[in-house]
Amino acid sequence: MSSLAAxxxxxxxxxxxxxxxxxxGFSLIYNVTKFMNFAHGATLALGAYFMFAFxxxxxxxxxxxxxxxxATVIAGEVVNRVVYKPLRKRKASTAVLLIGSLSAMIxxxxxxxxxxxxxxxxxxxxxxxxxLNIGGVLITGVQVTIIMVAAVLLLGLWxxxxxxxxxxxxxxxxxxxxxxxxxxxxxxxxxxxxxxLSSALAAVAGILIGIEQNLHPTxxxxxxxxxxxGAVVGGMVSVPGAIMGSLILxxxxxxxxxxxxxGYKDAIAFALxxxxxxxxxxxxxxxxTREA
Amino acid sequence: MxxxxxxxxxxxxxxxxAIFTVGLNxxxxxxxxxxxxxxxxxxxxxxxxxxxxxxxxxxxxAIPAAAIVAGISGLVLALPTARLKGDYxxxxxLGFTFIVGSVARNWTDLTRGPLGLPGIPRVVASTPLFLVxxxxxxxxxxxxxxxxxxxxxxRTLQAIRDDELAAATLGYNTxxxxxxxMGISACIAGIAGALFAHYISxxxxxxxxxxxxxxxxxxxxxxxLASIPGSIAGATIILLIPEPLRFIGFPxxxxxxxxxxxxxxxxxxxxxxxxxxxxxxxxxQ
Amino acid sequence: MKRTLALCALLLIVAACAPAEQQAAPEVAPFKIxxxxxxSGPNAWIGNLMIPAAxxxxxxxNAAGGIDGRRIVAIIxDAGDSAKASTAVNKLIGQxxxxxxxxxTTPVVAAASAVxxxxxxxxxxxxxxxxxxxxxxxxxxxxxxxxxxxxxxAAQALEDGDKKVAFLGNDADFSVECLxxxxxxxxxxxxxxVATENKNANDPDARTPITKIKAAKPDAMFLVxxxxxxxxxxxxxxxxxxxxxxxxxxxxxLPANPGALKGIDKDRILEEAYAGDQMANPEDPTPELAAxxxxxxARLGREPEHITDPATVYDDIYEIAIAxxxxxxxxxxxLRDRLAETDYVGAAGPVAFEGRHYTSRPSRVxxxxxxxxxxxx
Numbered sequence: 001m002s003s004l005a006a007x008x009x010x011x012x013x014x015x016x017x018x019x020x021x022x023x024x025g026f027s028l029i030y031n032v033t034k035f036m037n038f039a040h041g042a043t044l045a046l047g048a049y050f051m052f053a054f055x056x057x058x059x060x061x062x063x064x065x066x067x068x069x070x071a072t073v074i075a076g077e078v079v080n081r082v083v084y085k086p087l088r089k090r091k092a093s094t095a096v097l098l099i100g101s102l103s104a105m106i107x108x109x110x111x112x113x114x115x116x117x118x119x120x121x122x123x124x125x126x127x128x129x130x131x132l133n134i135g136g137v138l139i140t141g142v143q144v145t146i147i148m149v150a151a152v153l154l155l156g157l158w159x160x161x162x163x164x165x166x167x168x169x170x171x172x173x174x175x176x177x178x179x180x181x182x183x184x185x186x187x188x189x190x191x192x193x194x195x196x197l198s199s200a201l202a203a204v205a206g207i208l209i210g211i212e213q214n215l216h217p218t219x220x221x222x223x224x225x226x227x228x229x230g231a232v233v234g235g236m237v238s239v240p241g242a243i244m245g246s247l248i249l250x251x252x253x254x255x256x257x258x259x260x261x262x263g264y265k266d267a268i269a270f271a272l273x274x275x276x277x278x279x280x281x282x283x284x285x286x287x288x289t290r291e292a
Numbered sequence: 293m294x295x296x297x298x299x300x301x302x303x304x305x306x307x308x309x310a311i312f313t314v315g316l317n318x319x320x321x322x323x324x325x326x327x328x329x330x331x332x333x334x335x336x337x338x339x340x341x342x343x344x345x346x347x348x349x350x351x352x353x354a355i356p357a358a359a360i361v362a363g364i365s366g367l368v369l370a371l372p373t374a375r376l377k378g379d380y381x382x383x384x385x386l387g388f389t390f391i392v393g394s395v396a397r398n399w400t401d402l403t404r405g406p407l408g409l410p411g412i413p414r415v416v417a418s419t420p421l422f423l424v425x426x427x428x429x430x431x432x433x434x435x436x437x438x439x440x441x442x443x444x445x446x447r448t449l450q451a452i453r454d455d456e457l458a459a460a461t462l463g464y465n466t467x468x469x470x471x472x473x474m475g476i477s478a479c480i481a482g483i484a485g486a487l488f489a490h491y492i493s494x495x496x497x498x499x500x501x502x503x504x505x506x507x508x509x510x511x512x513x514x515x516x517l518a519s520i521p522g523s524i525a526g527a528t529i530i531l532l533i534p535e536p537l538r539f540i541g542f543p544x545x546x547x548x549x550x551x552x553x554x555x556x557x558x559x560x561x562x563x564x565x566x567x568x569x570x571x572x573x574x575x576x577q
Numbered sequence: 578m579k580r581t582l583a584l585c586a587l588l589l590i591v592a593a594c595a596p597a598e599q600q601a602a603p604e605v606a607p608f609k610i611x612x613x614x615x616x617s618g619p620n621a622w623i624g625n626l627m628i629p630a631a632x633x634x635x636x637x638x639n640a641a642g643g644i645d646g647r648r649i650v651a652i653i654x655d656a657g658d659s660a661k662a663s664t665a666v667n668k669l670i671g672q673x674x675x676x677x678x679x680x681x682t683t684p685v686v687a688a689a690s691a692v693x694x695x696x697x698x699x700x701x702x703x704x705x706x707x708x709x710x711x712x713x714x715x716x717x718x719x720x721x722x723x724x725x726x727x728x729x730x731a732a733q734a735l736e737d738g739d740k741k742v743a744f745l746g747n748d749a750d751f752s753v754e755c756l757x758x759x760x761x762x763x764x765x766x767x768x769x770x771v772a773t774e775n776k777n778a779n780d781p782d783a784r785t786p787i788t789k790i791k792a793a794k795p796d797a798m799f800l801v802x803x804x805x806x807x808x809x810x811x812x813x814x815x816x817x818x819x820x821x822x823x824x825x826x827x828x829x830x831l832p833a834n835p836g837a838l839k840g841i842d843k844d845r846i847l848e849e850a851y852a853g854d855q856m857a858n859p860e861d862p863t864p865e866l867a868a869x870x871x872x873x874x875a876r877l878g879r880e881p882e883h884i885t886d887p888a889t890v891y892d893d894i895y896e897i898a899i900a901x902x903x904x905x906x907x908x909x910x911x912l913r914d915r916l917a918e919t920d921y922v923g924a925a926g927p928v929a930f931e932g933r934h935y936t937s938r939p940s941r942v943x944x945x946x947x948x949x950x951x952x953x954x
Contacts, residue, residue, distance in 0.1 A: 004792040007817075011784045018782075036379065086564045093575065094379060095326050096563055099513060102506055103563070107556035110617070114549035118621030119882055120805035122840065131816050140816050213781035214809060218619050221502065222779060225390075232383060254785045262786045263748065263775035267394035273387040278372045281380050297696070298671030301664060397748055398775075406748045410687050410708055419695070492659045494687035497748075503618070503658070538654065538668060544628050547655045548617025 003136045008254050014143045016250020017150040018209055020243040022227030023234070024153045025201035027242035031161070032170045032194040035097035036228060039079060041220025042108035043199055047072040047206030048215050049112055052121050061126045069203045076199025077192060079104050084195075085188070105221070113217040121215040123207075146208050150243060153201070158240040170194060229273045235283025244285055300423050302535070306528050307426035308487050311433055313511045313523040315480030321517030321574065322441055323473040324453030326378050329369065329385025330481055330508060332392045335499045337362040337482025338489035339396060339403060342412045345490070351415055355486045362482020363475050370474035374467055386505075393500025408496025415490045426487060430524070433480060438520045440476075449473050450518070453574070510555070514562050516572020525570055533558055607650040608643070608901055610635070610894075611669030613689060614681030614703075615657035619779050622805065622882060627681045627703060628653060630887035633872050634894035644901045649894075659688035666692040677701065677897065677912060681890075683750050690716045699913045701893055703886075705751040710935035717916055719896075719928050720889060722937030723751040723801075724758050726826040726853030729942050730799070731763035733851050733953070734824060739796035742824070743772035745786055745810070752801040755826050759799065771795045776810070778803055783810045787817050797822035800832050804883045807837035811846050820845050828852020829943070829950065830885035835859055837883070847945040851953070854943040856926040858950055859884040869924035885925055889938070892923030 022044060029037045050071045054064035083104050087097055130141045161167040172180040173190045181187060209223070226249065234245020249269060256268040276283065312334060319327040341358035345351060373384045396403050403409070416422050440446050451459040452466050460466050489495045507530065515526020534551045542550055567575055612631060614624035628651075635649045643649060652673050654665035662685040669675045670692065677699040680689040686702035690709045693700035693716060702709055702718040710718045734742060744759060746752035752775070759770060772793040774786035787810070790798060798821045802810055814820060823846070825832040833852045857866055869888050873881050881887060900915035901907060919930045930936045943950040 004788065007788045008785060011782075011788060014784070015782055036383075083560060090564070090567065092563070092567065095382075096567060096575070098379075098382075099509065099563055100560065102509070103556040103559040106506070106552050107560075110549040110552035110556065113617060113621060114546055114553075117545065117879075118616075118625045119879065120622065120808070122808075124840070131818070133818075138817050214805065216619075216805070217621065218779075219781075225502075228383065229387075232380075257785055258789065261398065261773070261775065262789070263398040263777070264394060265780065265785075266777070267391050267398070270387040270390040270394070274384055274391065277376060277380050277384040277387070281376060295671050298667045301667035301671070305660065305664065397777075400753060405753055407706065407750045407753055408684065408687065410690075411712060417695075488660070492663050492688050493691035494659050494684065496659070496684050496687075498658050498684060501658075504660075535668075538665075544612075544616060544632075544653045545625055547653060548615075548621060548624075551655065552617055 006135070006137045008258055009251065010137045010139055012251035012254035013147060013247065014139070014250070015254055016230075016247035017143075017147040018205075018212070019223075019226045019230045019246035019250055020150040020153070021146065021201070021205035021208060022223045023230040023242040023246040024150075024157060024239065025198040025205065026224060026227045027231045027236065027239045028157070028201065029194060029198045030231070030236055031239055032174050033084075033097075033191060034174060035094040035101070037101045037198070038098065038224055039083075039101040039104035039108065040198065040202055040227065041222075041224030042105045042112075043072060043076055043079070043202040043220070044206040044209070044223060045112055045215070045217065045220035046075055046108060047199075047203035048123070048210035048219065049116055049121075049206075050203070051207045051210055052116075052123050052215055055123055065207060068207060069200055072203035072206070073196050073199045076195050076202070079108075080192065080195040084191075088191075105224075109217055109220070116217070118217060123211045123215070125211060142208070142212050146212065149204065149208065150247075154240050154243045157243070161239050166193070226269060229269050231283075232273055232281075233276050233283055235286025237282065237286045241283055241285030245283055248284070297419065300420055302531060304419065304423050304426050304491060306524075306531050307423070307430045308484050308491065309508065309511060309531060310430050310524040310527040311487070312481055312484035312508055313515065313527050314434055314437055314520055315477045315484065316508055316512050317517065317520065317523045318437060318441075318449075318473055318480070319477040320512060321519070321572070322446065322453060323449040323470060324378075324456075325374070325470060325474060326382040327385045327474065327477065328382045328505060328509075329388040330477070331500060331505045332369075332385075332389035333362045333366055333478035333481035334485035334488070334504070334508075335389075335392060335396065336365050337485030338495045338499055339409070339485075340482070341486035342409045342489045342495050343402070345413050346409060346411070351413065351490065355415075355483070355490070358486040359479050359482040362485065363479030366478020366481075367471060367475040369478070370471040374470040374474065389500055389505070393497055396497040396500060403497070406497060408494060409489075410494045412489050412493045412495065414493060415487070422491065429483070429487070433483070434520050434524065437480075441518075441520075445469070445472075510559050512569075514559070514569055516569025517575070518573040519569070519571040522569055522571035529570070530555075605647050607648040608907070609650045609652060609673060609675040610897070611652045611654065611666070611673060611675035611678045612681070613654045613656050613662055613665045613669065613678065614685055616653075616655035618657040620657055620682060624655070624657075624681055626877075626882055626887055627890045629876050630873060630890045631679065631894050633869075633876055634891045634898075638894070638898050644898050645905075647901075647907075649898070656685055656688075657682075659684050662688035663692055670696045670698050676901075676907065676909065679703070679890075679893070679897075686716075686718070698909055699916060701897065701916075703890060703893070706754070707935045707937075714934075715913060717930075717934045719893065719919075719930070719936050719938065721827050721830060721853075721855055721885075721940070723754050723826055725937060726940050727755040727758040727799075728762055729940065730824045730826055730851055730853060731759055731766070731768070733942050734763060734797060735766045735768055737797075739822065740767070741769050741771045741795045743774070743790040743793055743795040743798045743821075744770055744801075745774045745776065745783070745790060745798060746801040747776055747778045747803070747806060749778060749801070749803070751827070755799070755801055776802075776806075778806050781809055782813075784813050784817065787814055787819060791817065791819045791821075795821065797824055799824045799826065801826055802832055802837075804831055804834050804837040807832045807834075808839060808841065811838065811841045815842060815845065820848065823847065823850040823852075825850060825852040827855075829854045829858050830883055833945075833950075834883040834885075836880065839880075844948060850945045852943050852945070852950065853940050854950065854952070855885060855938040855940045857885045857888060857924075857938075858943075861949065863924075863926075865922075865924040888923070888925035892921065892925050892928065895923055896921050896928070
């Protein structure tokens with residue numbers, strides 16, 4: 001029985017790592033701009049489809065990754081300029097920005113559908129994906145890569161937000177935009193950098209998830225929902241917290257359907273979301289903030 | 293001749309969604325509760341009425357019963373969530389909708405799961421007559437809510453929206469007001485859901501999906517917050533805008549995306565250039 | 578306020594004027610078929626597969642002179658859920674005056690049935706759920722019948738001595754029906770269902786359901802999935818080193834389809850598998866099916882996700898054309914009555930309605946042996 005438990009826990013960690021890839025970019029935007037960017041899933045899907053396009057065009061694999069990152073960052077900045085900047089200029093509230101992100105999401109999903117069609121696409125790796133047997137637990141090379149990338153992101157984003165000058169500037173803008181401006185930080189430039197970074201994270205997530213799970217035009221929507229659930233569980237105000245929360249979400253889902261019928265997997269995720277919002281809205285790793 | 297049937301059908305849908313949007317307006321526009329779970333109440337109303345009707349309960353009992361059940365679920369949702377901060381309330385409400393949807397999909401003994409409930413009896417066989425009923429209901433509900441918002445209760449809700457702290461210091465029980473507002477809002481959504489089920493004659497778990505949520509949210513924002521005529525206008529515009537697109541002969545692979553792109557653009561233009569909506573009184577908080 | 582009214586008036590004028598463009602009347606009124614199905618959203622791949630298949634048939638029939646000189650015209654609407662479907666069918670019947678409606682996927686057929694029945698317009702539904710055709714007078718469908726195939730495979734499992742099975746299904750209507758059949762017939766025959774797992778079609782992670790099934794150690798596994806879904810499930814099964822004896826209802830159309838097996842070690846997954854076959858095997862096709870596959874590939878510009886279902890749609894159009902040709906004058910009642918007489922052999926095999934509005938394609942059990950599917954008794 002215990003090898004079953006070990007495999008389920010591993011499944012949970014893999015799923016959690018996938019959600020963490022999504023949550024990292026989502027949480028980064030929330031932490032700097034304070035709004036929930038539901039279009040993050042669409043950016044992720046765009047990254048996956050760009051990768052598919054480059055690989056199908058016989059671009060060498062590693063070059064395709066670089067090109068995808070660049071293309072997705074550009075696309076993200078376009079959305080920032082066209083959608084969010086005009087809204088920010090008009091002093092839109094975070095709820096309006098959320099609605100704006102919904103319209104961006106619909107738009108990008110429709111573009112993907114129009115260009116690439118609705119059929120499922122796959123990204124072929126140029127090498128065979130090895131299956132590893134670690135003490136009776138089965139895991140593939142791609143899955144190990146996803147977990148390692150999630151771990152690197154956890155460390156890297158923590159260092160960025162807490163220790164680097166850029167991170168401190170970002171947090172300054174989040175906490176108090178006006179004061180940040182008085183010390184010479186340009187909020188718009190911070191927003192651009194944040195969007196660029198978030199789009200890059202979305203591209204990385206899109207590439208890895210596309211390889212692991214195939215592509216379809218609305219792949220981003222379900223992922224961003226899981227992503228923000230993970231962010232809530234871990235703490236919306238903490239980027240590394242969002243990653244940890246996603247891991248916990250993945251584990252909860254996979255261990256939860258050990259006992260419950262597996263059709264309820266989504267219900268477990270949302271019940272977790274609901275409970276955390278009620279009981280501990282700052283998440284497991286966030287600090288309780290007071291309203292200014 | 294038959295063209296008029298198409299317009300009648302559109303008018304029925306506009307009426308149903310107008311009722312739905314007016315309900316959402318109570319929570320979002322008048323009380324400031326960003327309720328992303330409104331679709332959940334719509335679905336609960338639809339399923340309750342459909343299940344009762346298929347079990348033989350006459351419609352004049354089933355539909356009000358559905359409205360009451362939806363209203364109660366609104367109270368149930370509001371009790372733990374009304375204290376939450378705006379964004380978190382929105383997510384909690386969204387989570388609620390997904391949980392209810394998941395239950396609808398999995399509790400196959402009750403809801404038949406993905407098979408849905410076909411053959412739901414209609415209110416009246418004749419669609420033009422149903423349109424009259426829907427229009428009458430829309431007008432009654434719109435007027436009722438309009439006057440409700442002018443009462444002391446309604447004005448307190450708006451005070452809570454504008455400055456909850458101030459309203460609390462003035463001695464109003466803001467929590468109770470928010471809960472009741474959510475309950476009324478949910479009840480109205482339940483009525484819309486029941487009417488929907490009895491008109492389309494089929495309901496399945498997809499009614500709890502994110503698509504309808506975005507639709508009704510758009511209707512609310514385009515029409516304008518805190519404006520009852522605005523909700524009706526919003527429903528009309530959002531439902532009518534894609535219709536002329538049908539008459540342009542797109543290749544079949546582009547029909548879907550074109551409609552969605554147009555929809556996204558309209559929504560975006562409204563929130564950038566006219567954030568109060570067409571007839572709205574306040575900005576979205 | 579004035580601006581709003583002007584905007585609304587403009588929209589209504591556009592909507593009312595546009596039909597005038599379609600009034601450039603040919604000598605003989607064309608035969609209009611209204612198509613409604615998902616062309617966007619999560620099921621977009623279904624609509625974008627079936628409707629082009631129908632268009633192949635329409636183009637062929639028109640090239641051969643149409644229905645007694647009448648051209649077939651297709652009017653296509655996008656609808657993925659019941660509200661959109663209802664609006665779309667109302668528009669097709671009211672505005673376009675179609676002679677009949679073809680609806681794709683169950684929720685669309687459900688909503689369309691109500692409208693078609695009210696307006697007394699024949700409706701052909703592409704759905705594996707027979708309720709709509711059975712309970713209405715204007716609705717037809719002739720798709721695969723999941724219950725029959727699950728019944729055959731349940732009997733096969735009992736005969737083979739597979740006393741314990743696991744079931745991995747999805748949230749589609751036909752999956753629920755298959756599980757019902759298993760519970761009734763397989764269990765009644767002495768079998769035990771040791772594990773029942775469901776995976777939402779849009780959920781790409783089947784690993785934990787597979788892990789649980791593997792741990793329950795069944796003799797065999799019943800698998801129900803859409804081809805894109807099946808592809809991920811097979812991939813994850815192989816990663817988890819689990820390739821049990823498989824029972825695949827609607828096998829050759831869905832789980833055992835080339836699209837589902839793309840990039841998968843086919844011989845390992847399908848070893849000793851039993852599947853339902855509707856006499857339409859993409860790997861050993863009849864000449865008609867092979868010809869259709871060529872045309873579909875050319876039309877789509879890619880490998881289709883699956884073959885048998887679009888072939889059924891292609892045949893449906895021919896059935897409609899044959900019925901319409903028998904009607905002079907072409908009335909909806911006549912069309913309905915002639916459709917009930919359908920007795921046709923097409924790309925997807927033989928189909929006969931025998932006076933009813935619902936029939937299903939005949940099926941049989943096939944067994945995977947030495948790299949090919951072989952019929953069982």
